[in-house]
Amino acid sequence: MNRFMAWTAIILGCIYFILPMTGMVEFSLSMRRGVYSLDAYRVVLADPVFQATFSYSVIMALFTIAFGVLLVVPTAYWVQLKMPEIRPVVEFITLLPLVIPAIVVVFGYIRLYNTSSWLPLTGSVTGTNILLMFGYATLALPYMYRAVDTGLRSIDVATLTEAAQSLGAGWLRIMATLILPNVLGAVLSGAFLTFAIVIGEFTMAALLDRPAFGPYMQLLGANRAYEPAALAVIAFAITWACMGLIHMVSRLSKHKRVSH
Amino acid sequence: MAFLDISHLEKSFGTNRVVKDFSLGIEKGEFVSLLGPSGCGKTTVLRMVGGFETPSAGSIQIDGVDVVGLRSNQRNIGMVFQAYALFPNLTVAQNVAFGLKVAGVDKHETAERVTEMLTLIGLSDLGARYPFQLSGGQQQRVALARALAVRPKVLLLDEPLSALDAKIRASLRREIREIQQRLGITTIFVTHDQEEALSMSDRVVVMTGGKADQIGTPFEIYSHPTTRFVAGFVGTLNTFDAVVTDPATGAITLGETPLTLNRAIAAKNGAVVTLAMRPESATLGTGQPGDVTLTGRIAEVQFLGAIIRITADVGGQNLTLDTFNRTDMPPPAIGSDMAISLPTSSMVVLVE
Numbered sequence: 001m002n003r004f005m006a007w008t009a010i011i012l013g014c015i016y017f018i019l020p021m022t023g024m025v026e027f028s029l030s031m032r033r034g035v036y037s038l039d040a041y042r043v044v045l046a047d048p049v050f051q052a053t054f055s056y057s058v059i060m061a062l063f064t065i066a067f068g069v070l071l072v073v074p075t076a077y078w079v080q081l082k083m084p085e086i087r088p089v090v091e092f093i094t095l096l097p098l099v100i101p102a103i104v105v106v107f108g109y110i111r112l113y114n115t116s117s118w119l120p121l122t123g124s125v126t127g128t129n130i131l132l133m134f135g136y137a138t139l140a141l142p143y144m145y146r147a148v149d150t151g152l153r154s155i156d157v158a159t160l161t162e163a164a165q166s167l168g169a170g171w172l173r174i175m176a177t178l179i180l181p182n183v184l185g186a187v188l189s190g191a192f193l194t195f196a197i198v199i200g201e202f203t204m205a206a207l208l209d210r211p212a213f214g215p216y217m218q219l220l221g222a223n224r225a226y227e228p229a230a231l232a233v234i235a236f237a238i239t240w241a242c243m244g245l246i247h248m249v250s251r252l253s254k255h256k257r258v259s260h
Numbered sequence: 261m262a263f264l265d266i267s268h269l270e271k272s273f274g275t276n277r278v279v280k281d282f283s284l285g286i287e288k289g290e291f292v293s294l295l296g297p298s299g300c301g302k303t304t305v306l307r308m309v310g311g312f313e314t315p316s317a318g319s320i321q322i323d324g325v326d327v328v329g330l331r332s333n334q335r336n337i338g339m340v341f342q343a344y345a346l347f348p349n350l351t352v353a354q355n356v357a358f359g360l361k362v363a364g365v366d367k368h369e370t371a372e373r374v375t376e377m378l379t380l381i382g383l384s385d386l387g388a389r390y391p392f393q394l395s396g397g398q399q400q401r402v403a404l405a406r407a408l409a410v411r412p413k414v415l416l417l418d419e420p421l422s423a424l425d426a427k428i429r430a431s432l433r434r435e436i437r438e439i440q441q442r443l444g445i446t447t448i449f450v451t452h453d454q455e456e457a458l459s460m461s462d463r464v465v466v467m468t469g470g471k472a473d474q475i476g477t478p479f480e481i482y483s484h485p486t487t488r489f490v491a492g493f494v495g496t497l498n499t500f501d502a503v504v505t506d507p508a509t510g511a512i513t514l515g516e517t518p519l520t521l522n523r524a525i526a527a528k529n530g531a532v533v534t535l536a537m538r539p540e541s542a543t544l545g546t547g548q549p550g551d552v553t554l555t556g557r558i559a560e561v562q563f564l565g566a567i568i569r570i571t572a573d574v575g576g577q578n579l580t581l582d583t584f585n586r587t588d589m590p591p592p593a594i595g596s597d598m599a600i601s602l603p604t605s606s607m608v609v610l611v612e
Binding site for chain 1: 334346
C-alpha cells in the first residue's frame with residue numbers, strides 16, 4: 001500500500017511537471033499547420049533582436065559571474081579564516097535578496113543612482129549596465145555565496161593557508177593557486193546558477209531599460225503565438241545545460257574522489 | 261647567541277596567558293622537542309616561531325635576525341602539520357615544488373630538487389599521484405619533503421605523527437630523525453607523546469601551564485626530573501614522602517627506615533620532601549650493599565612480555581617495579597612477601 005502511494009505521488013509529480021512541458025514543446029513545433037516543424041525556432045533564432053538580446057544577456061552574465069566570484073570567494077574565505085564569528089551576519093546579508101523583491105532593489109538603485117544623485121550611474125549606458133550587473137550579482141548572491149561557502153568548508157582552509165604561507169606564498173598566490181582551484185567546482189556551480197538567473201531575469205533589465213533577453217521574451221510572448229513557446233524551450237534547454245555542466249564539473253575534478 | 265633564540269616569550273589570548281616567560285636557545289642542527297599535555301602552550305610557541313601567532317612580548321631570533329616583525333612567508337621556515345595539509349589540487353611533485361615556485365627557482369633546478377626530495381622520502385615513483393591517492397604515512401612524508409624542499413632555516417613539526425597508526429608512527433619517527441640528522445636542519449618538534457620526544461630529540465623541553473618546566477637531554481629529563489610535574493609526566497614513577505634529618509649529607513627517614521643519599525638536599529631539617537624513583541630502578545630481592553631493602557606484599561603482577569610490572573604494598577604505600585622477564589624465574593605470586601631493594605643513587609628528591 002505504502003509503495004503504491006509512493007508511486008502515485010511520483011507519477012502525479014511527474015505529470016505536474018512533464019505535461020505542461022510536453023504541451024509547450026508540442027505547441028512550439030506546430031507553427032506549420034498539420035505537421036511538426038522547427039519553423040518557430042527558425043524564426044526566433046533568425047530574429048536579429050533575439051541575437052542581440054541573447055548576446056547582451058550572455059555578456060552581462062559573464063561579467064556578473066566574474067564580479068560575483070571576485071566578491072564572494074575572498075569574502076567567504078576571509079570570514080572562514082579570520083572572522084568565523086560574523087558568519088551568521090554575512091549569511092543573513094547574502095539571503096536578503098531572496099526576501100527583498102527585485103523590483104524593490106531596482107527602485108532603490110534608481111532612487112540612489114539617478115542622474116541627479118551624487119553617483120549618476122543611470123546617466124550613461126555603461127553606468128546603467130554596471131548598475132544592472134550589480135543588481136544581477138545581488139540576485140545571484142544567495143546561490144553563489146552558499147555554493148562557495150560549502151566548497152570552502154569541505155577543505156581545511158586555515159591549515160592549507162598556513163602551509164602555503166610557511167612556503168613563502170602571499171595572499172594573492174594562495175587565493176589564485178590554492179583556494180580557487182580547490183573550490184572550483186563550487187564556484188562553477190554558483191556561476192552556472194548565476195548564468196541561468198541572468199538569462200531569465202526580467203524586472204531589473206526592464207526597469208533599467210536595457211535590451212536583455214528577459215524583456216525580449218516578455219515582448220515576444222505578448223505579441224506572438226508559437227515563437228514564445230520555442231523561446232521558452234530554448235530557455236529551459238540553457239538552464240538544463242547549465243545544470244548538466246554543474247554535474248559534469250563536479251565529476252571531472254580529477255584531484256577529488258568521485259563520490260557519486 | 262644560539263641559532264634560534266627565543267627570549268622571554270609571552271602570549272595571551274584575552275585574559276588567558278597561554279605562554280609565560282618562555283626562553284629557549286637552540287643550536288644549529290639541533291632537534292628539540294616541546295613535550296607537554298594539551299593546553300600547555302607548546303603549539304602556541306611553535307606557531308609564534310612560525311609566524312602564525314604574534315607574541316604579546318619577547319623576541320624570537322633566527323640566525324641573529326629578530327623575526328617577530330616578519331610575516332610567516334618571510335621567515336624561511338618549513339612546517340609540517342598534524343593534518344598533513346597537502347594541497348589537494350596539486351600532485352605530489354607539484355606539492356613539493358610549490359615553495360620553490362614561489363621562491364622563483366628555475367624549472368630545471370626545481371625538477372632536480374623535487375626528485376632529490378622524493379628520493380629522500382622514498383617516494384620517487386609517486387610524483388604524479390594526488391594526495392588522496394596516498395596513505396596517511398605517505399602524505400606526511402610528502403609534507404616533510406615539501407617543507408624541506410625550500411631548504412628552510414628551521415623546520416617546525418606540529419604533532420606530525422599523531423594522526424597515524426602506531427606502526428607507521430614508529431617507523432616514520434626513525435625516518436624523520438634520520439633525515440633531520442642527514443640534512444643537519446634545526447628542528448622543533450611538538451608532541452604530547454613522551455616516547456616520541458625521548459627517542460627523537462637532542463633535547464626535550466617539558467612544558468606545563470605555559471612555562472618550560474625542565475629543559476634537558478632525554479636522559480636528564482627521564483633520569484633526573486627536577487619537578488614533580490616532569491617526573492610524573494615523563495614515564496612511570498614511584499613517589500614517597502620522606503622527612504629530612506640532615507640536609508647536608510642527605511639523611512632522611514623513609515617511613516621508619518633511615519637512609520643517606522650522600523648528597524645535599526635543598527630543604528630544611530624536619531621538612532617533608534618527595535622521593536621519586538623509576539620502577540626499573542627497584543629490584544626484587546636484596547640488592548647491592550648500601551641499597552635500602554624493604555619488605556613488600558605483592559599486590560599485582562602485569563606480564564608485559566619482555567617486562568613484568570609488579571605492584572607491591574610497602575607499609576601502606578604502593579610501589580611499582582619493573583623487572584625483565586627471565587625464563588628461569590617465574591613472576592612472584594600475588595600475596596607473597598618479597599624483599600625489594602631500592603638503590604639510593606637512583607632516588608630523586610623533587611623540590612616542587
